Amino acid sequence: MEINALYIDELEKLVEKYGYEPYRSKQIYNFFHKQNRNDIENSNLPKDLKEKLKAEDIKTVDILEEYNSKIDETKKLLYILDDKNIIEGSLMKYKYGYSLCLSTQVGCRMGCVFCASTKAGLVRNLTPYEILGQVYSVENKYKINISNIILMGSGEPLDNYDNLLRFLKLIHSEEGKNLSYRNITISTCGLVDKIYKFAHEKLPITLALSLHSTYDEKRDLIMPINKKYKIKDAIEACRYYSEMTGTRLTVEYTLIEGENDGQNNAEELVNILKGLKVHVNLIPLNPIEEYKRQRPNRRSIVSFRKKLESKGLNVTIRRELGADINASCGQLRRNYKGG
Ligand code: SF4
Structure with missing residues (x-):
């Protein structure tokens, strides 16, 4: 494990092994997680300790490219990892502050x-620091404070469970960034077993279920996870999660013309979500090279929303931030690497 993803008590053991006082662990933690730095040679630790720490695994995440929207202040970012793998994310500015979308896997x-x-x-799971480092590198480069985090970049967060959990604890720690769990959203395609497991952590983190279809036969075709965990099972797991954590579920529903945008789909969605504390986020499709379906026109999108609202659901249509810089997540990285 990289040392810039160790908890304070773990760092304490490390410094003790090197013959130093336990208080050094707080100094090191502060350097990594308050100052957002990893150039340990420039810290004010004793020279001998610096040498020892430098020989340990210290991960870095650097911003490789940025793409700026001309219509709003959204940035799409490519990051490079120590092993030269590339991941992407996006930085969005809202009235309440900055929100960063993170990747959890390559x-x-x-x-x-x-x-x-x-x-x-x-390709591989990201380590805890590689998730965290996306936040730190953005804060350092743009001199801003990230107030909200969405785990919706590349990767299924719950498929990288242990590293995700460590990341969450580190970013929430008082001695570090001290980000409230309430300002974090985790998007999942519906890994039912992991949702139940995560519910028992009892963290008030918003869960966003990528549903995208109301019928199992159709969802099987667009989201293979549905062959293992059916819609009903995913919804039940989310209901349990919501009850255990006291949070409201978000349902992500990508609107695909002629596929899932009919009034029958809207009605079915209302049925499926009955009795849940839920917010529905409608996302007009961003077509990718390999999936050339279209988004519905504006009128259909609005009428879909109205149907849900008429049945008492809380609905938003996702604001298209940075619509000119790129479409769906994952495309930038693939284009950069030549597909
Ligand atoms: S949308 Fe599906 S395939 Fe894409 S990153 Fe999320 S879980 Fe993976």
Whole structure:
């Protein structure tokens, strides 16, 4: 494990092993997680300790490219990791502050047909620091404070469970960034077993279920995970999660013309979500090279929303931030690497 993803008590053991006082661990933690730095040679630790720490694994995440929207202040970012793998994310500015969308894996093995991140499968899981370092590198470069985090970049967060959990604890720690769990959203395609497991952590983190279809036969075709966990099972797991954590579920529903945008789909969605504390986020499809379906026209999108609202659901249509810089997540990285 990289030392810039160790908890304070773990760092304490490390410094003790090197013959130093336990208080050094707080100094090191502060350097990594308050100052957002990893150039340990420039810290004010004793020279001998610096040398020892430098010989340990210290991960870095650097911004490789940025793409700026001309219509709003959204940035799409490419990051480079120590092993030269590339991941992507986006930085969005809202009235309440900055929100950063993070990746949790290089690639993804879930195989959703509309998603560019999965086309070459899973390359590897990100380590806890590689998730965290996306936040730190953005804060350092743009001199801003990230107030909200969405785990919706490449990768299925719950498929990288242990590293995800460590990341969450580190970013929430008082001695570090001290980000409230309430300002974090985790998007999942519906890994039912992991949702139940995560519910028992009892963290008030918003869960966003990528549903995208109301019928199992259709969802099977666009999201292979549905062959293992059916819609009903995913919804039940989310209901349990919501009750255990006291949070409201978000349902992500990508609107695909002629596929899932009919009034019958809207009605079915209302049925499926009955009795849940839920917010529905409608996302007009961003077509990718390998999935050339279209988004519905504006009128159909609005009438879909109205149907849901007429049945008492809370609905938003996702604001298209940075619509000019790129489409769906995963495309930038693939284009950069030549597909
Ligand atoms: S949508 Fe999410 S879970 Fe599905 S393939 Fe893409 S990154 Fe993986």
